[in-house]
Amino acid sequence: MNSPIHITFLGGLGEIGRNCAAIEEDGRIVLLDCGQLFPYRHPGVTSILPDLGWLLERKGDIEACILSHSHEDHVGGIPFLFRQISVPIYGSPFTVGMVKSKLESHEVQIPSFVVVKDNEIHEIGPFECEFLPVTHSTPGGLMTAFRTSQGVVLHSSDFKLDPTPVDGRLTDLSRVSEISKKEGIRLLLADSTNSESVGESLSESEIGPIIEDIFHENIGRRIIVGTFSSHIHRIQQIADAAAKTDRKLAVLGPSMIRNVSLARELDLLRVSDRMLLTEKELKNSEPGKVCIVCTGSQGESRAAISMMSEGRHPVIEINQNDTVIFSSSPIPGNEASIFKIHNHLARLGAQVIHSGKLKIHTTGHGKAGELLALHEASSPELFIPVHGEYTHLLAHESIALDRGMDKSKVLSCVDGDRVCLDENGIQVEGRVSDAYLMVDARGVEVSSALVDQRISLGFEGFVLVRLSIDKNKKKLSEDPFVETFGWIESEDKVGWVEEIIDEVKEVIANALKDGLCDQKELTRLVRRTVGKLVDLETGRRPVLIPLVEIN
Ligand SMILES: [Zn+2]
Numbered sequence: 417m418n419s420p421i422h423i424t425f426l427g428g429l430g431e432i433g434r435n436c437a438a439i440e441e442d443g444r445i446v447l448l449d450c451g452q453l454f455p456y457r458h459p460g461v462t463s464i465l466p467d468l469g470w471l472l473e474r475k476g477d478i479e480a481c482i483l484s485h486s487h488e489d490h491v492g493g494i495p496f497l498f499r500q501i502s503v504p505i506y507g508s509p510f511t512v513g514m515v516k517s518k519l520e521s522h523e524v525q526i527p528s529f530v531v532v533k534d535n536e537i538h539e540i541g542p543f544e545c546e547f548l549p550v551t552h553s554t555p556g557g558l559m560t561a562f563r564t565s566q567g568v569v570l571h572s573s574d575f576k577l578d579p580t581p582v583d584g585r586l587t588d589l590s591r592v593s594e595i596s597k598k599e600g601i602r603l604l605l606a607d608s609t610n611s612e613s614v615g616e617s618l619s620e621s622e623i624g625p626i627i628e629d630i631f632h633e634n635i636g637r638r639i640i641v642g643t644f645s646s647h648i649h650r651i652q653q654i655a656d657a658a659a660k661t662d663r664k665l666a667v668l669g670p671s672m673i674r675n676v677s678l679a680r681e682l683d684l685l686r687v688s689d690r691m692l693l694t695e696k697e698l699k700n701s702e703p704g705k706v707c708i709v710c711t712g713s714q715g716e717s718r719a720a721i722s723m724m725s726e727g728r729h730p731v732i733e734i735n736q737n738d739t740v741i742f743s744s745s746p747i748p749g750n751e752a753s754i755f756k757i758h759n760h761l762a763r764l765g766a767q768v769i770h771s772g773k774l775k776i777h778t779t780g781h782g783k784a785g786e787l788l789a790l791h792e793a794s795s796p797e798l799f800i801p802v803h804g805e806y807t808h809l810l811a812h813e814s815i816a817l818d819r820g821m822d823k824s825k826v827l828s829c830v831d832g833d834r835v836c837l838d839e840n841g842i843q844v845e846g847r848v849s850d851a852y853l854m855v856d857a858r859g860v861e862v863s864s865a866l867v868d869q870r871i872s873l874g875f876e877g878f879v880l881v882r883l884s885i886d887k888n889k890k891k892l893s894e895d896p897f898v899e900t901f902g903w904i905e906s907e908d909k910v911g912w913v914e915e916i917i918d919e920v921k922e923v924i925a926n927a928l929k930d931g932l933c934d935q936k937e938l939t940r941l942v943r944r945t946v947g948k949l950v951d952l953e954t955g956r957r958p959v960l961i962p963l964v965e966i967n
């Protein structure tokens with residue numbers, strides 16, 4: 417009997433983000449991606465990562481890490497993880513370039529990198545891995561076919577089937593069917609992001625002419641385009657539209673500058689030196705001769721567009737001669753901040769064009785028709801939908817079942833599931849933690865208890881009560897000191913502080929009279945008294961900080 421294969425899903429199944437899976441044969445692990453989820457209601461948290469506890473317990477068994485592509489939901493956890501492990505990282509030239517500079521900026525010791533070319537085969541850990549090109553919204557996406565003792569496990573990576581991608585690099589579906597016919601595909605793990613959308617996604621190259629039309633309609637005006645800094649093909653089409661309408665390109669924002677420079681170095685982005693404006697040249701250029709490409713299309717508060725919309729960008733001041741194009745669509749959760757930026761820009765007089773008005777964005781993830789084509793080409797014996805919200809995973813399951821796969825051959829998994837693939841098929845054999853690992857901007861872990869405290873403080877404010885008791889005289893040494901912040905309007909503060917002081921004085925006097933003089937007991941009593949008072953009177957639950965000293 418051949419060795420079974422174990423796959424542990426650490427993130428990305430049930431919620432988009434922090435994609436990470438460990439594939440294992442005979443105790444030897446190859447890690448596939450380690451991404452982050454952007455925090456949505458976690459004050460002071462910069463990244464949410466998979467719980468790496470299980471993985472780090474097994475750190476001696478990890479032989480390599482494969483990165484499917486450069487998006488943050490696939491590589492965002494690498495700096496944190498690589499402070500603790502150092503194994504070779506495999507990826508396409510663009511992915512490797514991005515991750516290298518990410519690790520440098522986090523001051524993490526650089527591990528060895530293996531640059532993978534399309535259709536190459538590498539021996540990685542216990543597996544032979546064949547890397548196939550996929551089209552996505554960033555260059556260099558790679559599908560991986562793992563040849564294992566249990567047959568071929570195919571991981572689709574994030575992909576779409578774009579018949580006319582900007583760089584002509586197609587998703588290699590024909591190689592998928594070849595592998596399927598020659599060797600058979602035992603297990604398919606495939607991107608579910610757009611499984612609920614019918615049909616096929618729009619080709620990236622259909623976006624270029626629409627952008628170009630906007631440029632033609634805005635002769636004489638300054639054009640500012642916000643998009644993802646890793647979306648090199650979109651940036652290419654923006655640069656081409658600029659060149660055709662006699663504009664030069666200014667690149668703003670650190671990540672945009674870094675990625676444009678990397679993509680030009682790798683010849684993935686063709687923009688000549690004379691097309692590019694320096695910051696100084698930008699200031700002295702006629703508005704109608706300029707196209708600014710920058711970050712911030714997702715409403716990120718520190719990105720260029722957001723700063724412009726609030727009049728705090730050091731170089732660009734928005735005016736009525738500006739057309740601002742958002743060449744992206746809102747990632748769920750970001751809508752409110754994006755609309756706020758649209759409003760601010762419009763108030764400053766700019767004309768705002770976004771994907772809700774014109775087709776200036778297309779997805780990087782294949783829709784149901786494209787997913788079906790992957791299922792047809794790979795004709796897998798077994799299937800696990802990955803990369804999606806829970807509803808996306810279910811919709812992807814239906815695609816497989818409708819195509820005729822037996823229900824017993826399709827396995828629903830979520831974050832934390834550990835599955836076993838052997839001669840009998842596939843089943844969930846156990847669970848590891850699916851908890852959030854939250855880290856701050858320094859890469860230091862933040863506990864959920866701390867985040868909860870911050871949320872309470874943010875919503876309710878605090879009340880601090882300090883009192884000092886004379887043990888011998890069995891009375892308060894002085895009036896209690898009360899301070900509050902964020903709980904009550906400042907004009908009402910004096911009255912409330914007096915009320916709390918009076919109440920605490922009375923309760924403490926009675927307690928001391930009854931012979932109670934234990935610091936812990938008295939602290940509890942103050943907390944209970946103040947909590948009851950503020951809750952009854954104001955209906956709020958501020959964080960209470962009682963400090964009792966007994967001298
Ligand atoms: Zn992606």
Ligand SMILES: [Zn+2]
Nearest residue numbers: 487489490574
């Ligand atoms: Zn992704």
